[in-house]
Amino acid sequence: MTVTPGHELHFDELPGRDSADPLLGLGAASSIRIVRLHPGRTRQAHRHPHSEEIVYVRTGHGTAFLDGTPCRVAPGDVVHVPPGVPHATIPDTGELMELICFFPHPSLANNLEETDIQVSIQEQP
Numbered sequence: 001m002t003v004t005p006g007h008e009l010h011f012d013e014l015p016g017r018d019s020a021d022p023l024l025g026l027g028a029a030s031s032i033r034i035v036r037l038h039p040g041r042t043r044q045a046h047r048h049p050h051s052e053e054i055v056y057v058r059t060g061h062g063t064a065f066l067d068g069t070p071c072r073v074a075p076g077d078v079v080h081v082p083p084g085v086p087h088a089t090i091p092d093t094g095e096l097m098e099l100i101c102f103f104p105h106p107s108l109a110n111n112l113e114e115t116d117i118q119v120s121i122q123e124q125p
Contacts, residue, residue, distance in 0.1 A: 002026055009034060015114055016043030016088070030104050031111075037062065037089060037097040045086035045117040051105035055079040055089070060097030064089045065119040088119045 009020035011034075018036040037060070045065065055064070057077045064073045066087045073079060073089065081087050091097040105111045 011036065015046075016040065021108065027106075029106055030102065031106060031108050032103070033099075033101040033108060035099040035101055037091045037099065039091050039093055039095055043088050043090060043119060045088040045115045045119055047084050047086045047113050047115060048081070048103065048105070048108075048111045049084050049113060050111045051103050052083050053081040053087075054102040055081065056100040056102075058098040058100055060091050060095045062089055062091040062095065062097050063121060068117075068119075086115050086117050090119065090121050093121070 004022040009022060011018040011020045016037070018038075020034045021031065022034065023031055055078065057073045057075055057079070059075055061072070061074045063070045064079050064087065065071075066079070066081060067085050071079070079089075089097065089099065103111060
């Protein structure tokens with residue numbers, strides 16, 4: 001058993017988000033990311049070509065965009081993102097969101113493609 005204390009997580013800056021990998025270097029068969037989203041008006045979508053993603057909204061409220069379709073999300077919600085689907089989550093104005101993202105793939109670095117698809121909070125219905 002390996003325990004990674006939360007205070008030891010290292011967050012990398014990715015476009016529109018900060019992301020930590022608590023399983024980095026452990027040789028796990030799957031991966032997980034702790035993602036912090038700071039309030040902002042736009043960001044680019046990304047996709048995972050080799051696996052689905054399961055997103056658990058830990059804190060904050062916002063809008064998840066899956067293939068351009070907006071969906072409101074709140075703490076406790078779970079979002080399923082099929083393989084290859086462009087997606088992004090934008091927090092509400094003034095809110096910090098934290099997501100826990102699960103992947104049945106050992107390396108997010110080999111399973112992440114940033115896109116040029118812009119999403120914005122103005123796209124909400």
